[in-house]
Amino acid sequence: MQAAATSVSATRQGQQTWKLYIYAAIILVIAEWIGSATLKLGPGKIVLLPMVWALIMGAALGLFSRRLPGGMALTQPMQFQAAAILQPALLLFVAKLGLMVGNSLPKLVESGWALVFQEFGHFVGTILIGLPLALLLGIKREAIGATFSVGREPSLAIIGERYGMDSPEGRGVLAEYITGTLFGAIFIAVFAGFIASLNIFHPYSLAMGAGVGSGSMMAAAAGAIAALQPADVAKDVATFAAASNLITTTIGTYFTLFISLPLAVWGYRVLEPIIGRTNSASTPPDDGLHKETHLETAELNLAGRISAWVFAGVLTMIANWIAYKVTPLASLGCIALMVAVVFVGDQLRNLTGKKVPAVCWVTLVAMFLTSPACPWAAAIVELTAKVNFLAVITPMLTFAGLSIAKDIPAFRKLGWRIVVVSFAANAGTFIGATLIAEFFHR
Template identity: 40%
Template structure:
């Protein structure tokens, strides 16, 4: 995968004076939702958990669409540009979750490794064709190349940009999975476990879909059906979830995302000409484009029209010297509220994360063929692994930064950027529900079937 680039004429530099207000607004929303905390809604057969990051997304969206004091298009695009850098910090923090567990990955057996094919490709095999059938447009790729947990934002943002339809597909699936994923997989696992046709350890491997809450809910249902194997089920599910998280970055970048993109193009090639002639609903708004046809044949009018269209569709670019300090202030504030107090260890943790992001970007620029996401993940995992001499000191600092506090910042900024994308989000609308249900089902069941086969092969 190569880092996404855009022609110079499609990029606009954002003055710092226009970036600071959106950063201040994001800081206020982030602190408010962190104080609110998570909300557990009992629905009888399970609970729907609304985390602060979801509150941040929803509140940011409300601010973005309100008409009292509308957010300008460039302001929303500045928020989207900040999202693109925030995902780098999120990946850096994720790398420090991966490193300490690398020995477990080394010791994993072939059954654990092979069943990951189900988690990583099951969504492409079944959910993607359904999304194409429902005409979700290019958002299909982002919504179905995986179950779209936190690392997915980084992969899609780097390849397509945080202002793309593919990115909005990730966002839609992420919100669906966060709100309803644990509840649905609880029902699904209970149903499958009561068939008594799969080994409970195979189902435990299937439970490791890459989400902690979904893994816990699924493994609890398996334990309920096989209480005598509780310890083995919980341990196997935890290791499977770890492997999905570790391998997910690399397989997602180099296999799942390119495969989903190619599969989408194959399935929609007959529509390509009509869609080129008639853009899909919301495309003009999501790109900020001007009307599709030039108003007159007058040369000056046409030139003005083209300039207006180019500015409307341009992507706002923020320099790292501005975006990284802004996100650091947001991050320290969010992490301090999550930890219930300010600590210099949080500042030290962010210093380590910033250094890792800058190193990853420098290595990506030097290598040109390996993306910054891969460099950040690989270097961060090594620095936090037992094989690095200073791992304990670095882990102590970085672990003071709550992982979900960074996700809250990212989704709050995403919400503030969504006002311009309402037509596309409306077009996705209810379609994300059947697509999401099929994606979770495909990921779990395909993984279980592969694990069942490999367990029998190597038992």
Template identity: 45%
Template sequence: MAQTTLERYGGVGLHLFVLGIVVVAEAIGLIRIPIGTAAVILLPILYAFAMGIILNPNIMKGTRRVLSGNATKVAGTMIAISIMPFIAKFGTTVGPQIQKVIETGPALVLQEIGNLGTILVAFPVAVFLLKMGREAIGATYSIDREPNLALIADKYGLNSPEGAGAMGVYATGTIIGTFVFAIMPPLIHSLGIFDIRSLAMSCGVGSGSMLAACTGALVSATPSDKDTILALAAASNILTYATGLYAGVFIALPLTEWLYRISRGERTSNISREARS
């Protein structure tokens, strides 16, 4: 008898694994770890993410009896589909809080300049410390979420050095970014330096999983500001998708290309060749 598509991709086992992970993560619940005057808040999404990594058939051989290699590929493509209802829910929070969003207008727009921060921080490390080649361009011109990957794929192709750098950061961000965004916001908030609205806006970096972890942690830290946090985070995330791609096309990627040529002396070499000719 021919296998169904669900069976062929290990769908039943995959769904049972996911259900089990969710049940265990929710049973553990929220954990607060005091650090001096601050506190780190661990959310169920962190435990679920960690268990998902551990139970990956490529890491734990025992799970290969239940999950096929194709099952993990299907799970990867389902992430984008599963996150859509979550993003849609966030969108519905913007309307009732539109006045607060308008009040933060300039700050909300100007915070998108932070998209260029990866170049200032990561590019020198990639080129001068890690001695990366053109992979540094794709790895450092943005945080490399889906729209940024599309730009690199269109301009260079994902099989290029630039594509390898972008995919490397994309995978690293998916694995580590969720943890960082779940731990850092409440920890920084407890220091009393930044307004809760600025921290909420910082959640919208163009990643659904990071957005969920960040807002969840902030809401756990200040439940009374839940509506404001969700509204500003959603508005920020929408702006990141809308403006971040254009910032990458017209500013970030050309700037990173230029910095790479300068750092490798390619500009000087070109001038010298032109002078000799």
């Protein structure tokens, strides 16, 4: 009887997984077909990429699933399953990022001490400003995920692997990601332009502060700073900002994992009893947000993880085909390499007793393959260039959207507070890095 029940449960879970994959494919195709939209807002603009449409459509499907026929509903157990798929799928983006920057490692060595040490400011600044504010506003453990970094894709992967995306920390980093995606570029452009207009810091220091780890936010901040400089200095601003952003997206993964995340956890333990508040934003552990099911987002087994990697790769090929006109056959080699890198990184994590997260192993393996140390680096760089990194993000945000409805009660409680905290964390990372860069520059 027990074996039969287990078989039925496995069959039902397999059906739910395939239904999720079908929903994800439909949402991704629609999102990529809609494409990008640009909205002018004051001195800057907001660019809504396909990843935003995918996130919104996935969330809407979960919110309105009760109005759909039973067979079409995105049930809460399925939303937890989407969160479970999201965690290993995010490693595919980490692999792509590592493959992109491996051949730029010599540039990092030549960048100088200012570019290296400003990285401390990027990640410590978010905590020093964002964490106390979050606690004063009544945000609890979500504050850790929302303030240990600016909450881009590697941060989602780190929190997902450490805590799970259905945890308070997972809700915090996802809320920070959504806020940053929708409003981050316009906020940092206005803020960086205002700070630059004060003429307190050297333009190069401001440029280094602009490399927050997000391409769109870096471009927005660097553009605002460069607009206030002479033409020759403006060109250097773009160069320093790009170099800083490169360091943040490579070395930054290790900073967030081994320095800023432990610091955020320690800061929460120390400060929460002192300045923490309890209000409508606070989510006690027994709030019953998931009372409809006791299913938790457990780590998928190896077969489940391989399935997630392969299907995320298939979705990436579809997104790359629609948005960048690269046929699936042309991008298949890059996708296969990315899946192989993730598999090797996953196995290395297991061989080391899971003491070093898969995020680190995947980054190291990917960076080596395109670094000067690899004899096939040139061919691999040419191969991986066939897949645009934005095409890798859309599938991730599709699964994030499909999993988000279960956490809407928590997001509703956080409300405007998480937006304020996100802006404070973004301001903190810019100011922190600028201060340190200014010190070494002078």
